[in-house]
Amino acid sequence: MRIGIKFCGGCNPLYDRSSRVSKFREANPGHEYVISDTSAVCDIWMVVCGCSRRCADVSGLINCTKVVFLWDEAGFLRLEQEIQGGASGSRKKKILHLHEKAVRRRLITKADVQCFAELTGDESLLHLDPAYAERAGFKCPPVHGMFLDSLVSAVMGSELPGSGTLYMEHTTRFIRPVYQGDMIELTVEFVSYEEREDCYVGLFRGTLRNQKGERVLTSRSSQMMKKQLFIAAGGKEADNDEFRKI
Structure with missing residues (x-):
């Protein structure tokens, strides 16, 4: 899977976005990650926001199947569950x-x-x-x-x-x-x-x-x-x- 990563402007970040994205990539190897090249064709664009305002501009992200805004731990976990998809075992926790x-x-x-x-x-x-x-x-x-x-x-x-x-x-x-x-x-x-x-x-x-x-x-x-x-x-x-x- 090709996953694009776009960061918001970072005007009011409430956590270390770069570290969290690095952790996400380490936990989900085997994918191609694209950083900031908004013209790239991706399966998913991860829009990493520093807070819940989610004000990042995504108008240019047109060459993809899905755009996902991430601004807290639960959002990263939910995306991990989604892309890991067919993992066997018991039902994963549902995030509300x-x-x-x-x-x-x-x-x-x-x-x-x-x-x-x-x-x-x-x-x-x-x-x-x-x-x-x-x-x-x-x-x-x-x-x-x-x-x-x-x-x-x-x-x-x-x-x-x-x-x-x-x-x-x-x-x-x-x-x-x-x-x-x-x-x-x-x-x-x-x-x-x-x-x-x-x-x-x-x-x-x-x-x-x-x-x-x-x-x-x-x-x-x-x-x-x-x-x-x-x-x-x-x-x-x-x-x-x-x-x-x-």
């Missing part, structure tokens, strides 16, 4: 960065509603009978709220934080009804975390919007993330007041 997001889109179908009703036993006529739903003030049967909430859980369990996370607490606010045929966009964001001896307790925000861009659901969740499986990164822990405003 504050304010990273996972997004999914889904068309809500009649089959979704019917399967959820059969699986849970919630066969309320409000969700299944158009005439009953109209009497209750809806234009058609609204989708089960807990089905929508379970989609948030699915993203947390499979993407962010991902496999191995454990629910501790979950609160949901249902804002607008969702109907069969609606296209929803679901976003989960890593808001803040508390570090404990053997785990991190992460706070996550979930938001669902319909095809009009209207919020239909918001949630906030506490997830336990064991240190055997996860690394929480991104500088100082966020102020939990931010989470309380969700």
Whole structure:
């Protein structure tokens, strides 16, 4: 693999960038490294920044597959895991960065509603009978709220934080009804975390919007993330007041 290395201007470096890059190269031999020749054709460009502002100019890095900004230890470790790729053995720790997001889109179908009703036993006529739903003030049967909430859980369990996370607490606010045929966009964001001896307790925000861009659901969740499986990164822990405003 051909890996390009570009340094930022170094106006406010918080660590020894040259030493960290040397350590990276020693740990990942067998690759061709290109320094500062921005016209070079590379598989990956490592943009090494001195701080989290990440203000380096990358407009000239066009002859590559991927540009990666690096500004802390977690970023270097994550890139190492990526380029080492097929290493055998147990799963490597997943590195989570504050304010990273996972997004999914889904068309809500009649089959979704019917399967959820059969699986849970919630066969309320409000969700299944158009005439009953109209009497209750809806234009058609609204989708089960807990089905929508379970989609948030699915993203947390499979993407962010991902496999191995454990629910501790979950609160949901249902804002607008969702109907069969609606296209929803679901976003989960890593808001803040508390570090404990053997785990991190992460706070996550979930938001669902319909095809009009209207919020239909918001949630906030506490997830336990064991240190055997996860690394929480991104500088100082966020102020939990931010989470309380969700």
